[in-house]
Amino acid sequence: MRIYMGFCNFSQELVNVGYTTVDNLFITNYLPEAPNKYVDIYLFGLYLCSKGGQDNNLDTMSRVLGIDKEDILTAYTYWQELGLVHILQKNPCEVVYMPVRSDDVLLKKIKPQKYQQFNKDIQGVLCERMISTNEYNEYYIFLETTFFEPKALVAVAKYCAEKKGNDINYPYILKVARSLADSGVKTVDAVEQKLSTTVKYTDDIKLLFGALGTKRSIEYDDRRLFEKWTEGMGYDLETLRFVAKKHKKASMEYLDRRIDAYYKMGLHNQSDIANYDKNRDKMFDLAKQINKIIGVYYQSLDFIIEDYITPWLNKGFDENSLTLVAKYCFKQNVRTIDGMDGVVQKFYQKGLTSQNAIAQYMTELVSQDKQVKQVLQTAGLLRGVSQSDRNSYKTWTESWGMPHDLVIYVATLANGATNQMAYINKVLSDFKANGIDSVEKAQQHKQKPKTQAKYKQREYTDEEFDALFEDLKNVEL
Structure with a gap:
């Protein structure tokens, strides 16, 4: 979550003894239906919004709540689909909290004739069922809050109907539309072009599904993720299948988190990934040792390995030099993994990565x-x-x-x-x-x-x- 220091700010003491305000609309409209952990995550994130500083991050939330980072991202995806937050990026994770909307007020401002043509067009696409008033209202709210073109939303509905049948439910249509809107694709021409290009990945995704052991039909999100991995990150199909085989029966969302982690650590081919996995146990031991030296405890060590240990090793440090730096940090009263990272970077800038060089x-x-x-x-x-x-x-x-x-x-x-x-x-x-x-x-x-x-x-x-x-x-x- 991005926090900016302004002219006036709360002291840390006031933040600790103060209050976190929760909108009554959230309590009445959203809390009863949400999973308990998702509510915990939403509320703790709301608290972090007022906190600022180094503790305002995904690692802190994971440590305090005892919830894996992957589960936290899943929860925020849930809240994003409801329009309560917006995920700016996942690496590093940045989440913006949105106002809790009052749909009734928004809908009252919409003139009846504004979406007459849209109503006819989308009902024509979903011809095997009647669209309810509630469904229309969900479409209107999406169009009003995202500035998505009505014809573009009809194009999305047509695409979804072709893939899953004319009785496709509206949450799926809106899920695809939100994904496009988040990418800045909001006009009918841009939407049609984007949706047409995803078809080319069909054969490759089928091979990837085979490696995963998945037999379901291909959905829009599958194509979007495959495009991200190949076009955006530069992974080839064989590397993706190699990763998929290591995580049989996993979801595409889980696979996405693993690939994001590999990409962040600079692992781009099968050899790099295989070598990382082979040495993962050693890195777990090193992470535990470093945490013990500087005096911290984390329930999950995954983020330490992915965000710190692996990048340090890639810079040329080894177990001996890192434990020496950890001991130095403890003596200098640097007692956080982020603080140690700052010290490691200073040694790296001086060209000091071995134990002997640092000791000298x-x-x-x-x-x-x-x-x-x-x-x-x-x-x-x-x-x-x-x-x-x-x-x-x-x-x-x-x-x-x-x-x-x-x-x-x-x-x-x-x-x-x-x-x-x-x-x-x-x-x-x-x-x-x-x-x-x-x-x-x-x-x-x-x-x-x-x-x-x-x-x-x-x-x-x-x-x-x-x-x-x-x-x-x-x-x-």
């Missing part, structure tokens, strides 16, 4: 901290080393090329100053400008009168500064 880098950091600590103590600062101190020392020694003994010499001069670090910065900056890079040169420079500066001082006007800044606009400092 950490050793260098510890050694550098000892040097920074020496600078602070010499300057009379009796405190711990901060990140700002590290950044300053790195600038002095790496960017400015000042040796450690020269920094210590300047720290000696800074002892007793009002702001020691500012003093050291100012003096070393002056040394850099004058080409002073040793203690000996610094001592000689200190003994010279101020009038013997190596460079001529000058005054700059505001206009000259503006021109100088303009010249430096595209230059990285």
